[in-house]
Amino acid sequence: MASKLGSSRIKIRAPRRGLANENMRFDDAWALLSEALKQIYERDASNLSFEELYRTAYKMVLKKHGDPLYNGVNDLVKTRLQRVTTTQLKPARPNFALTSSALERRESGNRFLAAVKQSWEDHQLCLGMITDILMYLDRVFCNDNKKPSIQVTGMALFRDNVLRNRDYDIGADLNRVILEQIRMERDGDVIDRARIRSCVYMLEGLYETLDEREDQKLYLTKFEAEFLTASNEFYTEEARKLLEVCDAATYIERTNDRLNEEWERTQSTISTLTEPKIRAIVEKHLITDNIREVMQLEASGLNFMVDNDRYEQLKVLYNLVWRVDNNVMEIRRMLKERVVYLGREINKGVYGFRKPAAPGEGPNGEAEDKSVNAETAMALRWVEDVLALKDKVDKIWEYSFSSDQGIQQTVSKSFAEFINENKRSPEYISLFVDENIKKGLKGKTEAEVDMVLDKAIVLFRYIQDKDIFERYYKKHLSKRLILGRSISNDVERAMIGKFKVEVGFSFTSKMEGMFKDMNVSQDLTAEYKKHLANLHLDNNPTIDLDIKVLTSTFWPWSSMSGETTHTCIYPPELEKIRSSFQQFYLRRHNGRQLTWQPQMGTADIRATFKSRKYEINVATYAMVVLLQFNDPNVESLSYDEIKTLTSIPESELVRHLQSLAVAPRSRVLVKTPMSRDVKPTDKFSFNVGFQSKQLKFKIGTVKGAGNKVETDKERKETEEKVDESRAHLIEAAVVRTMKARKSLKHADLMLQITEQLSKRFMPDPSMIKKRIESLIEREYLERETADPNTYVYLA
Numbered sequence: 001m002a003s004k005l006g007s008s009r010i011k012i013r014a015p016r017r018g019l020a021n022e023n024m025r026f027d028d029a030w031a032l033l034s035e036a037l038k039q040i041y042e043r044d045a046s047n048l049s050f051e052e053l054y055r056t057a058y059k060m061v062l063k064k065h066g067d068p069l070y071n072g073v074n075d076l077v078k079t080r081l082q083r084v085t086t087t088q089l090k091p092a093r094p095n096f097a098l099t100s101s102a103l104e105r106r107e108s109g110n111r112f113l114a115a116v117k118q119s120w121e122d123h124q125l126c127l128g129m130i131t132d133i134l135m136y137l138d139r140v141f142c143n144d145n146k147k148p149s150i151q152v153t154g155m156a157l158f159r160d161n162v163l164r165n166r167d168y169d170i171g172a173d174l175n176r177v178i179l180e181q182i183r184m185e186r187d188g189d190v191i192d193r194a195r196i197r198s199c200v201y202m203l204e205g206l207y208e209t210l211d212e213r214e215d216q217k218l219y220l221t222k223f224e225a226e227f228l229t230a231s232n233e234f235y236t237e238e239a240r241k242l243l244e245v246c247d248a249a250t251y252i253e254r255t256n257d258r259l260n261e262e263w264e265r266t267q268s269t270i271s272t273l274t275e276p277k278i279r280a281i282v283e284k285h286l287i288t289d290n291i292r293e294v295m296q297l298e299a300s301g302l303n304f305m306v307d308n309d310r311y312e313q314l315k316v317l318y319n320l321v322w323r324v325d326n327n328v329m330e331i332r333r334m335l336k337e338r339v340v341y342l343g344r345e346i347n348k349g350v351y352g353f354r355k356p357a358a359p360g361e362g363p364n365g366e367a368e369d370k371s372v373n374a375e376t377a378m379a380l381r382w383v384e385d386v387l388a389l390k391d392k393v394d395k396i397w398e399y400s401f402s403s404d405q406g407i408q409q410t411v412s413k414s415f416a417e418f419i420n421e422n423k424r425s426p427e428y429i430s431l432f433v434d435e436n437i438k439k440g441l442k443g444k445t446e447a448e449v450d451m452v453l454d455k456a457i458v459l460f461r462y463i464q465d466k467d468i469f470e471r472y473y474k475k476h477l478s479k480r481l482i483l484g485r486s487i488s489n490d491v492e493r494a495m496i497g498k499f500k501v502e503v504g505f506s507f508t509s510k511m512e513g514m515f516k517d518m519n520v521s522q523d524l525t526a527e528y529k530k531h532l533a534n535l536h537l538d539n540n541p542t543i544d545l546d547i548k549v550l551t552s553t554f555w556p557w558s559s560m561s562g563e564t565t566h567t568c569i570y571p572p573e574l575e576k577i578r579s580s581f582q583q584f585y586l587r588r589h590n591g592r593q594l595t596w597q598p599q600m601g602t603a604d605i606r607a608t609f610k611s612r613k614y615e616i617n618v619a620t621y622a623m624v625v626l627l628q629f630n631d632p633n634v635e636s637l638s639y640d641e642i643k644t645l646t647s648i649p650e651s652e653l654v655r656h657l658q659s660l661a662v663a664p665r666s667r668v669l670v671k672t673p674m675s676r677d678v679k680p681t682d683k684f685s686f687n688v689g690f691q692s693k694q695l696k697f698k699i700g701t702v703k704g705a706g707n708k709v710e711t712d713k714e715r716k717e718t719e720e721k722v723d724e725s726r727a728h729l730i731e732a733a734v735v736r737t738m739k740a741r742k743s744l745k746h747a748d749l750m751l752q753i754t755e756q757l758s759k760r761f762m763p764d765p766s767m768i769k770k771r772i773e774s775l776i777e778r779e780y781l782e783r784e785t786a787d788p789n790t791y792v793y794l795a
Contacts, residue, residue, distance in 0.1 A: 026065045029056050030072055036133075037073070040126050041080050050133060058136045066141030073134065074153055077127070081161040084119050089162065089170050092116075094177055106184060106191065109177040113195040116174055119162065120202045127154040148210045159206045159218065174199060175223050179230050182265070186234060193269045200270050224274055231278055235285035243290060247300035249313050255286040256316050259323075288324045291317075295334055302334045306396065307342075314400035331401075332410040339393060339411060343418030346385045350378055350422065375709045376431060379424070383432035387455050390415065416462040426469035427710065429459050434476035437492065438485045449491055457498050467729075467761045468722055470507060473499075474556045477511060481518055482548060482600050489515070503759055513554035521548040528584055543577050549585070549594070557597070568598045568620075569647040571627040598624070599652060607668065610688045616668070617698040621648050622656045626668070629686040636685035639678060654678045659701050665692070666699040723767075730763055730771040735780055738793035746789045 036053050039045050060069045092115035094108040131138065131151050138149045148156070163171030178199065181191045203219035238258070242251050259282055266275040295302040295317070305314050321328045393411055401407045419425045433456045444452075463469050480486040493515065500508045525547050570578060582594055601620035606613060618626065624646050628637060637645070643653055657678050661671035668690050672683045710718060733756045738744060744752075750768055757763050772791070775781045784790040 026060065026063070026068060029060050029065070030069070032056055033060075033069075033133075034072065034076055037076055037130060038080075040129050045129065050129075053133045054135065057134050061137055061141050066137060066145070069134075069137060070141060070147065070150075073130065073150060074157065077130070077154055077157050078161055081123065081157055082165070084122075085162050085165050085168060085170060088119055089115050090168055093168065093170075093173055102184065102189065105180060106189065109181055110192055110195065112173065112177055113181075113192070113199055116170065116202070117195055117198040120158070120198070123154070123158050123162075127151060130154070152210055152212065155206055156210060163206070163218070171218075171222060174203075175226050178223070178270075179227060182227070182269070183230070183234065185265075185269075186261070196269050204271055204273075219271055220273065224271075224277070227270065227274065228277055228281060231281050232285075235282055239285045239290050242286070243293065248294050248297045248302075248304070248317075249300055249310070251290075251294045252313065252316050252320055255282075255320055258282055258286060259320075283324050287320050291321060291324075292330055295330065302331065303338050306335070306338050306393075309392070309396075311396065311400045314396055315402075318401050318404070327406055328401075328404065332407055335393075335407065336410050336414045339389070339414035340418050342389055343386065343415065344421065346382060346389065347418060347422045349385070350382050350424065350428075379428040379431050379709050380435055382422070382425075382428050383459065386415075386419065386459065390455070390458065412462070415459075416464070419459065419462045420464045424709075424715075425459075426463050426465055427472045429456060429463065430469055430472035430476055431709065432456060432459075433473070433495065434480065437487065437495070438480055450494070453491070453495050453498060456495075457502065460499070461502065465722075465761045466503060466507070466759070467725065468718070470760075471556065471718065471722065471725075474511060474514075478514060478555050481514055482550075483602065507760070510554045513551060517550045517554060518548065521550075524549060524585070528581055531584055532580075543573065545577055545581060547581060552595075567647045567649065568596075568624060569645065570598075570624065571630075574624070574627070609668075609690045611691050612695070614690075614692060614694075615696045617696075618660075619656060619699075619701050621646075621652055622660055622699060622701070624648065625653075625656055625660065629669070636672075636683050639680050639682045639684070642684065655701055657682075657684065659699055660684075663699070666697070668699070726761060726763065726767065727771055729757060729760070730768055731775060733757055734768075734772060734775060735793075738781060738791060741793070743784070743790060743792050745787075746791065749791060 033053060033056050036045075036048050039048060057069065060066065089112075092112045094112045095104065127150075131149075131154070134150050138151075141147070142149050147153075163174065178196055181196055185191045200219060200223075203223050204217050206218040207213065208216040208218065208221050235258075242254055246254065259279065262278045262282055263275060266272050266278065297304075302314075302317065304310070305317070318328060318331060321331050397403065397407055397411060422428070433453075436452050436456075460466070460469065477492070480492070486492050496508050496511050496515075499511075525545070528545070528547065578596070585594060586592065598620040602617060603620055603623040604615060604617050605623055605626065606615055607626070625642060625648070628634065628642060628645055639653075639657070642648075642657070643650065646653070648656070657669070657671070658676075659666060661667060661669040661684055662676055662678075668687050669684045670687045671678075672685070675682075730753060733753050734749065737749065737752050737756070749772070750765060753768055754763055754765075772781065776783070776791075779794055781791045782794055784792055
């Protein structure tokens with residue numbers, strides 16, 4: 001019957017006119033109406049005429065019997081609800097005895113929830129019918145007398161006579177059962193969510209007061225507070241247990257599960273109004289209070305996850321921490337510590353590695369472009385390890401940390417910290433670019449080339465002393481260009497373009513000047529060859545000359561060769577063409593001076609041995625040495641004789657003689673006695689019986705102590721030159737600033753100079769002070785008499 005009556009709204013026609021004149025007695029009308037209401041509560045309303053009942057209530061209101069009717073209905077409903085409590089809910093009250101089993105408590109609770117649910121649904125159904133019958137009472141009497149409607153009063157009666165029954169306190173039992181059921185579910189048991197949800201709907205539909213304010217719902221005032229208190233206790237204990245028995249991965253997984261469970265519970269079991277509050281409780285106990293300790297777990301915490309690429313776990317961890325701190329400061333702090341630690345471990349591989357090379361120590365005849373010494377290999381490995389760490393952290397940042405910009409800043413600071421702790425990092429990074437552009441990029445696609453260059457640029461950004469990097473990069477670039485070892489000018493220009501974007505034109509101007517010189521030299525060589533062809537002389541030089549005329553201000557000669565000039569006595573056939581080109585060039589460029597740099601050149605020569613002819617690529621100095629044996633009358637020459645005939649610097653002569661007479665695969669000269677070292681008493685002769693599997697080959701130069709990575713002595717010289725260059729830059733910045741400002745306090749000047757130069761290097765405050773004092777001595781600046789802490793520019 002209940003479902004049938006509740007399936008559609010009852011329609012009652014308005015009374016016909018003239019009913020107000022009919023005579024009626026209240027007692028008779030109330031007897032009829034009260035009996036009908038009882039039948040409704042007894043579920044026996046099928047024979048009732050709701051139209052007649054409505055007319056009866058209508059007439060009672062018209063006859064001024066609204067007040068007794070209103071009170072009578074309330075008393076009847078109250079009596080009925082008290083009977084329901086006694087006969088239906090009291091027997092179903094649960095057993096809360098501690099000795100009962102979980103199964104017994106669950107079944108007992110389910111029976112009680114079912115009874116409460118049924119009584120509530122019955123009351124709603126009956127109250128709906130009564131409200132329809134008494135519609136006119138609500139509309140006229142209740143409105144005129146400012147009384148609550150029958151619907152509101154009926155809800156309040158259910159609240160007071162069922163949930164707050166003075167004898168049984170059904171509401172307290174209901175709260176306890178729901179909380180116990182939720183606790184069972186949290187412990188892994190299965191409960192009837194639908195029944196609990198129905199009871200929660202009931203609590204949401206009942207209010208503390210008759211004005212039915214939203215914040216006065218019984219759910220909020222009576223149940224939610226107890227639920228949150230119980231949840232606080234549960235998650236306090238839960239956090240303690242998880243910390244005791246779980247590793248970090250399990251802890252964050254369980255925490256994430258708990259958050260999802262509580263969210264689902266608010267959607268399907270209790271009210272969504274509680275969702276932010278229960279979420280805050282779980283976040284406080286499982287995340288805010290304990291996540292730092294979890295992240296610091298030695299064998300499973302954040303460090304372990306980072307080291308072992310646990311991307312999914314890190315993603316869950318990030319999402320959890322982000323819930324309580326959008327800046328994820330704890331993750332950023334620990335990640336920085338870990339990245340710096342891993343970076344310092346990489347740095348340890350190079351600390352203490354460098355040792356001064358022993359005299360004569362070096363590769364035993366291996367070609368220069370086919371081998372690297374151990375120290376250079378270590379430098380390249382350092383860069384590769386740093387890049388591998390960067391790739392690792394970037395993948396974690398992108399996948400696990402949702403490309404968080406704050407974490408990216410932390411990662412950048414971390415890499416900058418340990419990279420700049422390695423004072424040789426500018427040199428190592430430049431060597432890495434040199435090694436890749438020189439030979440490492442062969443066979444790679446354009447996209448792969450860009451990827452390698454971009455990685456180098458990323459490390460370049462972290463370098464604080466960019467002026468030191470510039471010095472090394474120009475040194476390496478100059479050798480690649482002069483010796484033709486760069487695989488592509490386009491790649492070189494692309495790299496310079498990237499540097500220009502990062503630090504500006506002043507950083508790359510000299511590098512671009514080098515490329516300009518190379519292009520001009522190509523045109524100049526072509527013009528010289530054309531000039532020779534136009535002479536039509538019988539004694540026209542037959543040697544094919546490729547000249548590179550380099551502007552001294554663009555090229556780092558001191559770092560490339562250690563000397564600005566190298567002496568050499570050229571054989572007559574070479575001297576003739578050298579003089580010819582010099583005359584040709586100076587006629588075109590009057591007033592210029594050419595300084596020849598034989599240590600940077602190479603030559604292709606044809607040599608005839610007993611077995612066959614070979615075409616050999618050698619350094620210019622090696623060519624000069626070999627041409628000394630071109631005279632058939634010369635059988636052998638001593639070291640001192642070669643030195644006198646060529647005037648090659650001793651260090652260079654030793655290196656090239658080792659390449660020509662000691663290296664097993666390129667022994668075109670015979671050294672007597674045979675040994676690795678070259679001594680003044682040694683003699684050399686042409687190796688007529690030399691054989692090689694290749695008709696064309698190259699004889700590399702033995703490097704001796706000249707490692708690609710600078711020696712301590714070379715490093716000291718570089719630092720002195722860098723300091724000298726920085727002094728000029730600081731003075732220029734001071735003069736430029738003071739000229740614009742005219743007068744400036746010491747602290748402000750220091751700040752502005754530091755800001756201006758920080759893109760190239762971080763100036764030392766003591767050096768800035770020294771340069772200021774130097775400018776004062778040279779009368780560019782002066783101190784104010786009244787305030788010695790203020791500088792004044794002198795025009």
